[in-house]
Amino acid sequence: MSATLIAADPARPAAASRGAVQLSGVGRTFATAQGPCPVLGDVELEIAPGEIIAVVGPSGCGKSTLLRLLAGLDTPTAGSVGIDGSPLRDTDDRTAVAFQEPRLLPWRTVAQNVALGLPRGTGRVDVQNRVAELLELVGLTAAADRRPREVSGGMAQRASLARALARGPEVLLLDEPFGALDALTRLRMQDLLLDIHAAEPTTVVLVTHDVEEALYLADRVLQLRAIATDPGTSSIARVIDVPGIRPRDRADHALTDLRAELLEGLGVTTSHLTSQENR
Numbered sequence: 001m002s003a004t005l006i007a008a009d010p011a012r013p014a015a016a017s018r019g020a021v022q023l024s025g026v027g028r029t030f031a032t033a034q035g036p037c038p039v040l041g042d043v044e045l046e047i048a049p050g051e052i053i054a055v056v057g058p059s060g061c062g063k064s065t066l067l068r069l070l071a072g073l074d075t076p077t078a079g080s081v082g083i084d085g086s087p088l089r090d091t092d093d094r095t096a097v098a099f100q101e102p103r104l105l106p107w108r109t110v111a112q113n114v115a116l117g118l119p120r121g122t123g124r125v126d127v128q129n130r131v132a133e134l135l136e137l138v139g140l141t142a143a144a145d146r147r148p149r150e151v152s153g154g155m156a157q158r159a160s161l162a163r164a165l166a167r168g169p170e171v172l173l174l175d176e177p178f179g180a181l182d183a184l185t186r187l188r189m190q191d192l193l194l195d196i197h198a199a200e201p202t203t204v205v206l207v208t209h210d211v212e213e214a215l216y217l218a219d220r221v222l223q224l225r226a227i228a229t230d231p232g233t234s235s236i237a238r239v240i241d242v243p244g245i246r247p248r249d250r251a252d253h254a255l256t257d258l259r260a261e262l263l264e265g266l267g268v269t270t271s272h273l274t275s276q277e278n279r
Contacts, residue, residue: 018084019094019170019203021047021070025079028065039065041227042234043079049170052197052204054214057224058266062235063207066224067173070205071097083170093119096169100176102160104148110159111135111144117166134162137199138192154185158192165200174206178213186210190217194246211262215242215255223265237265 026043029036040062047053055063068074069081072092081088083095096117104113115131122130135141138158143151151159157177164172174193178186190213197204208214214221225237240262243254 019049020084022082026076027078029077038227038231040235049203050201052218053220053222054206054208054218055222056214058226061224061226064175067175067207071095071173094170095173096164096167097173098160098164098177100179102156104156106148109145110140113159114162117163119167138162153181169202171203176207211259215258216248218242
C-alpha cells in the first residue's frame with residue numbers, strides 16, 4: 001500500500017536556505033528470533049528548510065527509529081532518505097542529535113563539552129569564539145567552567161543542545177530532549193528552543209510523548225502508528241498543520257481542540273482527562 005507524499009505547506013515561509021529533508025518509501029524491518037519485525041513502513045514525507053516537525057505516536061511505532069534513520073545512525077531496509085536532494089550519508093555531518101539524557105563527559109567542563117561538537121580541525125580561536133557564542137545563546141556563559149555534576153538537569157540539557165548546534169547542522173534531531181525535566185524547566189526549555197531556532201533557524205525534527213509540547217513548538221505534527229501487526233500499511237497515521245505563528249498562546253482554544261484530536265488518535269480518552277483537569 002503506497003502512501004501519498006506529504007509535503008510542507010508552500011504558504012509557510014522557509015526560515016533557512018538548507019535542510020530540506022526527503023523521505024521516500026522509507027521502511028525499517030528488524031530481524032528477530034520470531035522472524036522479521038516491521039517497525040516503519042512506507043514513510044513518504046517532505047520537510048521544508050527551517051521547519052519544525054514534531055513526531056508523536058504510541059510505543060513501538062518507530063519514532064526513535066525514524067530519528068536514527070535521519071541521523072544516519074541506521075539504514076532503511078526500504079526507500080531512501082535525503083537532505084537537499086542528495087542521499088543521507090553514514091553519520092551525516094549535516095545532522096546533529098540531542099537525546100533525552102545530556103550525555104556530557106563528567107571530567108570536562110560545560111564549555112569543553114560544547115566544544116566537542118565542533119568539526120575536527122577547527123582553530124583554537126574559532127573554537128573559543130564559537131563556544132562563547134553558543135553558551136551565550138543557551139544562557140550558560142556563567143557556567144562555562146563548571147563540571148556537569150555542578151549544574152542542574154536543565155543546564156546540562158542546554159549544554160547538550162549547544163553541543164549539537166556547534167557543528168552548524170542543517171537538521172537538528174531531538175529525541176525526547178526535555179522528557180526527564182520537571183514541568184517548569186520543561187516549559188522554559190521549550191521557549192529556549194524557539195529562541196535558538198529564531199537565532200539559528202535549522203530544520204528541527206522533535207520526537208516527543210507530550211502532545212501539548214508538539215503543538216506549541218511545531219509547524220506540523222506527524223502522528224505515527226504501530227505497523228507490526230499490519231505491515232502493509234504506512235506508518236504515517238496523519239499529519240496535522242498547527243495554526244498560528246510561534247510563539248503561540250498555550251491556552252489557545254485551537255490548540256486545545258487539536259490536542260483532543262491527537263490524544264484520541266493515540267487512544268487516550270479525552271473525556272476522562274477533562275474530568276480530571278476540572279477537579
